[in-house]
Amino acid sequence: MQSTIQSxxxxxxxxxxxxxxxxxxxxxxxxxxEESPRTFLTHTGLVIQTTGDVIDPIGYDGQALDFDxxxxxxxxxxxxVTVLDDGTILxxxxxxxxxxxxxxxxxxxxxxVWTFNDSVPGxxxxxxxxxxxxxxxxxxxxxxxxxxxxxxxxxxxDGVFESIGxxxxxTYEFYAEPVGLHLYHCHVxxxxxxxxxxxxGAYIVDPKxxxxxxxxxxxxxxxxxxxxxxxxxxxxANTVPFxxxxxxxxxxxxxxxxxxxxxxxxxxxxNNFHLHGTLFHHYPxxxxxxxxxxxxxxxxxxxxxxxxxxxxxxxxxxxFHAHNTEFSxxxxxxxxxxxxxxxxxxxxxxxxxxx
Amino acid sequence: MMxxxxxxxxxxxxxxxxxxxxxxxxxxxxxxxxLQFGIVLPEVSIEKIEFTRNEIQATVRNTGxxxxxxxxxxxxxxxxxxxxxxxTSLERFExxxxxxxxxxxxxxxxxxxxxxxxxxxxxxxxEAAFPSLEPDLDxxxxxxxxxxLIGVVPIMIGLLWYPFIKKLGKNAFNFFLAFTMGLLIFLGxxxxxxxxxxxxxxxxxxxxxxxLIATVIILSFLALYGIGKKLTQKTEFSKLSKGxxxxxxxxxGIGFHNxxxxxxxxxxxxxxxxxxxxxxxxxxxxxxxTEGLAxxxxxxxxxxxIVKMIGLGLIAGVPAIFGTWIGGFSFSPFFTLIFLxxxxxxxxxxxxxxxxxxxxxxDLLSNTSLFAGISAGLIVMYLTSVxx
Numbered sequence: 100m101q102s103t104i105q106s107x108x109x110x111x112x113x114x115x116x117x118x119x120x121x122x123x124x125x126x127x128x129x130x131x132x133e134e135s136p137r138t139f140l141t142h143t144g145l146v147i148q149t150t151g152d153v154i155d156p157i158g159y160d161g162q163a164l165d166f167d168x169x170x171x172x173x174x175x176x177x178x179x180v181t182v183l184d185d186g187t188i189l190x191x192x193x194x195x196x197x198x199x200x201x202x203x204x205x206x207x208x209x210x211x212v213w214t215f216n217d218s219v220p221g222x223x224x225x226x227x228x229x230x231x232x233x234x235x236x237x238x239x240x241x242x243x244x245x246x247x248x249x250x251x252x253x254x255x256x257d258g259v260f261e262s263i264g265x266x267x268x269x270t271y272e273f274y275a276e277p278v279g280l281h282l283y284h285c286h287v288x289x290x291x292x293x294x295x296x297x298x299x300g301a302y303i304v305d306p307k308x309x310x311x312x313x314x315x316x317x318x319x320x321x322x323x324x325x326x327x328x329x330x331x332x333x334x335x336a337n338t339v340p341f342x343x344x345x346x347x348x349x350x351x352x353x354x355x356x357x358x359x360x361x362x363x364x365x366x367x368x369x370n371n372f373h374l375h376g377t378l379f380h381h382y383p384x385x386x387x388x389x390x391x392x393x394x395x396x397x398x399x400x401x402x403x404x405x406x407x408x409x410x411x412x413x414x415x416x417x418x419f420h421a422h423n424t425e426f427s428x429x430x431x432x433x434x435x436x437x438x439x440x441x442x443x444x445x446x447x448x449x450x451x452x453x454x
Numbered sequence: 455m456m457x458x459x460x461x462x463x464x465x466x467x468x469x470x471x472x473x474x475x476x477x478x479x480x481x482x483x484x485x486x487x488x489l490q491f492g493i494v495l496p497e498v499s500i501e502k503i504e505f506t507r508n509e510i511q512a513t514v515r516n517t518g519x520x521x522x523x524x525x526x527x528x529x530x531x532x533x534x535x536x537x538x539x540x541x542t543s544l545e546r547f548e549x550x551x552x553x554x555x556x557x558x559x560x561x562x563x564x565x566x567x568x569x570x571x572x573x574x575x576x577x578x579x580x581e582a583a584f585p586s587l588e589p590d591l592d593x594x595x596x597x598x599x600x601x602x603l604i605g606v607v608p609i610m611i612g613l614l615w616y617p618f619i620k621k622l623g624k625n626a627f628n629f630f631l632a633f634t635m636g637l638l639i640f641l642g643x644x645x646x647x648x649x650x651x652x653x654x655x656x657x658x659x660x661x662x663x664x665x666l667i668a669t670v671i672i673l674s675f676l677a678l679y680g681i682g683k684k685l686t687q688k689t690e691f692s693k694l695s696k697g698x699x700x701x702x703x704x705x706x707g708i709g710f711h712n713x714x715x716x717x718x719x720x721x722x723x724x725x726x727x728x729x730x731x732x733x734x735x736x737x738x739x740x741x742x743x744t745e746g747l748a749x750x751x752x753x754x755x756x757x758x759x760i761v762k763m764i765g766l767g768l769i770a771g772v773p774a775i776f777g778t779w780i781g782g783f784s785f786s787p788f789f790t791l792i793f794l795x796x797x798x799x800x801x802x803x804x805x806x807x808x809x810x811x812x813x814x815x816x817d818l819l820s821n822t823s824l825f826a827g828i829s830a831g832l833i834v835m836y837l838t839s840v841x842x
Contacts (some may be wrong), residue, residue, distance in 0.1 A: 112679075145508050145555035151539030154525055158535060207525030207542070207574050325573020332573060339534070428532035 142330045156205050157341045158429070164203045166218065166335035170344060172316045174224040175303070178232070189231045190275075191218050195331065196263075196285065196298065205333055205340045205430070210325050213240065213285075213296035215439035218339050220319040220363070221300030226275040228307050234271040236372060238263040244293070245269075247286035248302055249402075251276045253433065262287045264388035278306045280359050280404040290363055299363045301404075303385075312410065313355035316348070319401070320370050320421075320431065331366050340430020347436035352414045353354045356442055358407040359385070362399040370426065372397040372405070376417040376437075379409035396422060411437040466524045471785070491644040496570055497545070500578035502785065503566050504586040505558055511586075512566045512578075516544035517658035520566040521611035524770025526532040528556050531577070547660075555604045560582050587724055589783055597720055597778040604719065607740040610769045612746015616763065627754060629823040631812055631832075634748040635805050636831015638704070641745070644839070645711055648718060649794040656787035667795045674799025678707065682807050695756040700804075700811055701749050701766055707804040708745050708770040709799030714790060717778015721785035723778070744834060745770060752808065835842040 132341035158383050178190030179329035197214040226232050238244045242265070247258035252273035255261070263269045271338025284290075285298035301317050321338060322331035333340045350356055358379075362370045373396050379398060397405055411417065420432035497518030502781070504511045510529060517524055523543050527536035536554040544550055552568060567577035587593050615619055619630050646667065682703050703722025749766050781790065 145557065147553055147555050149537035151537050151540060152542045153535070153537050154527060154542060155535035156526065156533060166770075204573075205526070206567065207523060207571055208569055212571050215786060238531075265736070286508060323573070326575055332575060372806060425532065430533065439487065 101145070142421055148203045148287070154207070157344060158305055159206050159341065159345050161206060161227040164206065164339055166202065166204075166253070166338050168339050168342045169348075171218070171223075172318065172335055172348070174223065174246045174315075175225040177225050183231070187229070187231050188237060189233060190226050192222075192232070193237075194221065194232045194234055194246065195237045196240050196244040198244070198296065204323050204325070204338065208325060208333075212242075212264065213293060213298050215246075215298060215300055219282070219297030219299075220321065221298070223303065223317050223359075224303045225303045225305065227305045227398075228275055228278050230270075230275045232275050236263060236266050236269045237267060240267055243267075244285045244298060245287050246271055246283055248283045249281040250271070250302070250304065255285075259286045261334050275304045275372075278304050279384055280406050282361050282363060282402065282404060284363065289367055292361060295320075295322075295365045301359060301361045303359060306388075310321060310357070311355060311408075313349055313357035315357045315359070317359045318361070318433075320360065320364055320372070322364050322431075323364070323425075324366060324431075329366060331364070331426075331429070334364070334426040336419075336433050341432060343433030347416060347434040349438060350411070351440040352408055352411045352437050354411050356407075356411075358409075359404070360397070360399070360407060361404045362401065367423075367426070368400075369398060370399050370431075371422050372399065372407075373417045373418065374409065374417070376406075376413070376415070377409050377411050379407040382406040382408075411435070413437070414439045418452065467751035475587065495660075496518055496520050496572065496574065497660070498524065498568060498570060499521060499660075500566060500568065500576065501549070501656065502656070503564075503578060504579050504812075505583045506562075506586055508555060508557055510554045510556045510558055510564070510566060510583075510824055512554070512568070513549055514544070514552055514568055514576075515549045515658060517660040519546070521545050523571040524552065526575075526579075527552050527570070528560075528567040528575070529554060529556055529564050531567060545726035559783070560585065565745045587782065594779065596781040597723065598775050600719065601716050601725070601778035602774030604739055604742060605716060605777075606768065606771035608742035609708075609746040609771040610747065610764070612743040612748075613750050613763055613767050615747050616750040618625045618791060619751055622754075623808065625823050627751075628812060629806055629827040630747075630751045630754075632798065632824045633829075633831040633834075634704070634751045634829020635808050636828040636833075637744050637748050637835050638707070638801045638805050638808075638831075639828070640835035640839075641708070641711060642798045642805070642834050644835075645714060645794045645801070647799040649714070649798070652787050654792050656777060657791065660697065665793060667673050667798075669789060669797035669804070670792055670797040674710070674796040675803045676799075677799050678703070678803040679806070682803060685831075694815045696811065697752045697754070697756040698762065699751040700781070700807055703765040703807055704752065704771070704804045705749050706769040707797065707800030708748065709773045710793060710800045711776045712742075712745075712771060714792075716774035716779075716792055717781035717785075718789040720781025720783075721787075721790060722780035722781075724782045724785055739789075745832075752811065807830055 138146060156204050176192060178192045181189045181191070183189050187349055191422055195215070196214050197217065198211075199208050200212050200214055200217065202212040204210045212219050224232070233245065236245060236246050243262035245258040245262045248256075248271070250273070255269050256273045258271065261269070279304040281304065283300055283302050285293040285295055291309065299319070299321070301319055318336045319338075320336055322334040324330060326330045364370045375395075378395045380393055382405065383391055384404050390408070397407070399405065414437045416434055416436050416446070417432045418432065420427040481665070492751045495518065497516075498744065499511050499515050501515050502513040512527075514524060515660055521544065524538055525542060527534055527538075534556060536552055536555050539551045539553065540548070554566070562583050564583055565577050565579045567575050572825045612823065618629065623643065624632070649667045650664060653661075697841045746767065749770060750763070770841065
């Protein structure tokens with residue numbers, strides 16, 4: 100009898116222990132209020148007060164991320180220049196592929212990027228029509244990679260059937276033709292994976308007779324599927340979502356602007372580009388001297404490029420973004436801050452002259 | 455062995471525990487690199503979504519094996535600026551409140567998502583946005599009324615069958631006892647299913663909801679079996695009759711059940727998951743009337759005072775009021791599940807008690823009334839459940 104009472108006691112103690120210990124998992128951590136909550140204002144004008152952390156990639160004002168879209172949009176790689184005996188200009192470029200880097204693609208989001216010269220997108224390769232382009236390619240990645248350039252070249256320079264293995268090198272050589280805005284990317288299968296991870300870049304072939312002077316920008320429209328469900332989690336012009344929203348691009352009113360727009364978005368069949376406050380002349384692939392239209396909307400499929408030329412009449416803050424609002428609300432939204440042009444209409448910023 | 459001194463006994467009890475601790479320390483420490491294989495995937499669960507004025511609030515919990523940072527919030531897969539309290543970093547099992555300023559529309563479906571530092575997105579949908587209830591006196595009274603209507607009133611009505619059953623013969627009495635068993639079996643199964651649904655919809659898989667339900671049912675069954683035994687043993691010495699003891703056990707079992715049910719109903723009201731129509735209340739009340747009958751049936755073998763009967767009805771019904779209050783003001787899927795499982799265990803124990811009671815009172819030649827009663831009880835419960 101004594102023992103049964105004992106065991107009954109033990110049993111109830113056990114139940115009590117189980118009940119109390121279950122509280123540990125169930126009761127949410129006690130939130131200790133700070134003395135002074137911070138006010139948090141969103142871009143839509145809604146206000147809340149919080150004692151916690153603000154997570155806002157749209158109005159981000161924290162530390163700069165690994166990739167600098169401001170630097171990228173105005174940086175062109177003209178290569179190492181040699182004049183050959185016959186007067187041809189030889190441009191030599193060095194591109195290294197890697198696939199082991201982790202990059203902060205959006206504030207707090209770390210993603211394994213595959214890179215050309217440690218950057219997504221890779222460097223913007225720029226040459227003049229007729230130049231001899233020689234690209235020294237090294238694969239320092241753990242997977243095979245290649246360089247596939249759009250444009251006119253020999254089949255063996257196409258970078259499709261010859262993938263370069265780990266530690267391998269290859270020299271691609273071709274004449275820069277035709278004039279226009281092209282792109283390059285890794286063409287190793289599965290191509291979708293290599294592109295989603297960041298192996299692409301812009302390739303510009305300038306005409307021998309230079310284009311009109313203008314303030315020039317490169318916008319590579321891209322995205323990242325960070326959870327591998329076959330849908331992009333982030334969209335952007337130049338990699339960092341919302342970047343030009345919190346860092347508007349400063350330009351002058353009455354100043355010719357030329358934008359090199361490359362669409363390398365994966366998973367979504369169509370991307371688009373909408374400019375506020377003015378319209379642009381656009382040149383598909385930049386191959387023609389006559390604009391195809393005067394518009395504020397461009398629809399681009401995967402791999403499409405367009406050169407846009409426009410200027411702003413009035414100063415102020417103007418958006419440009421994907422009119423597909425899903426893309427814009429996941430990062431592909433940007434803006435120009437147009438300043439009053441104190442100079443004469445004809446005065447232009449210096450054109451990146453070559454040689 | 456009999457002469458073992460107490461210290462030796464203590465050491466023999468503690469030694470395996472000490473060795474286990476040493477082994478765990480070894481596995482987590484020096485051997486941890488040796489054991490690392492496979493990929494550890496983080497997991498975040500959104501446990502609750504509430505809609506307040508110009509704001510959507512999501513309670514998120516780290517239910518994965520590794521610490522995570524919540525770095526992004528979205529509404530319908532569109533990135534939104536948000537605040538997270540207390541901060542972005544979530545340790546194992548830690549919760550945080552994600553506050554998204556958002557001008558939401560009532561009655562519209564929404565999907566709320568959060569993205570963690572490795573870029574993985576976790577989301578949960580809400581069928582219709584519903585303003586979360588202000589925890590004020592009005593809500594308190596309202597929830598109390600609902601609990602009273604679905605818990606207390608139907609049971610009291612059911613108890614009114616008492617004089618009718620009392621006038622019946624022995625066979626008819628056995629029929630009604632068996633009928634009660636049928637009702638209770640149905641109620642028990644219903645509670646298990648409801649607990650399983652809550653486990654699937656609201657509880658993260660890390661809690662092993664199904665196993666928790668099974669564990670709690672068995673524990674509650676065993677605990678109440680012990681209490682029931684004591685209670686019926688005492689009846690031999692006290693004035694407490696055996697019939698009353700069984701009714702009390704039934705009332706306690708149903709009380710646990712109604713607490714769990716009240717929690718579920720209160721939570722459904724607070725989360726706006728059900729359109730709380732008059733029809734819903736009518737259905738629930740009809741269904742629960744049978745619970746009153748279950749309490750009344752064993753009493754008919756004895757003289758029962760009206761006060762005692764009301765007392766039993768309150769024991770069974772009042773927990774529903776507490777349930778709607780707790781569920782409505784702070785819904786915890788974990789506790790709702792626990793109470794539903796306790797109720798199920800208690801009810802199955804009561805079924806066994808009634809069976810023993812019938813067995814003692816009469817030979818099992820009255821088998822026909824046993825089977826007819828159980829079948830009728832199950833069918834009546836099913837039919838009233840369809841109305842809900």
